[in-house]
Amino acid sequence: MSMPKKNNVKDKKGQADFTTNKSLNKYRKVDLFKDKVDKANHILKTVGLPKEW
């Protein structure tokens, strides 16, 4: 198992370290929260985006 490595990237507020963890890569290929993505797509299709967007 690979050890998490320091990302060295801080968010804009500069207060939190984020550690890169390769084991999370597998979730990119999984349909996590698919129903929510479908719901978002439905909203975007039926309502669209704000005019100002």
Added chain:
Amino acid sequence: MIDDRYHIEVDEKNTVYEFVSIGSKGYIHKIVKYSETNLKNLYNLGFGDRDQDTNEVDDLVVTNNGDSQKVLSTVAATVYHFTDKYPDASIIAAGSTKARTRLYQMGISNNLEAIEKDFTVFGLKAKKWEPFNKRTNYEAFLVKRKKT
């Protein structure tokens, strides 16, 4: 909101985040995933608990771990991090339950002044998007990073 939050791990493309909520129910692994939608540069924010035994992720579970503000702050930190990496991205979020949508609503409302310094925030009400208003209960939220 930004100050008190959990340490966060992130995948190599900065789209999947994990942290551990620590509270009265013990250690709960939380997953945040930014998924592509059918619109370019528009991502869905998904958020749920990962079961450590099965690795299954459940976005309907109500944990009640007594740390909802810290969890919200941590999710907010992932929004900052994600939009640092993908500055042209917009994010749509709708809670998996009415309770979770209310939690998002409270999190935004309680920190609106700070959030609006960095983000444009809209809420969905009766099939219309409108600039986020603290007094309105929304069905979904849309955010994008302001250009600096």
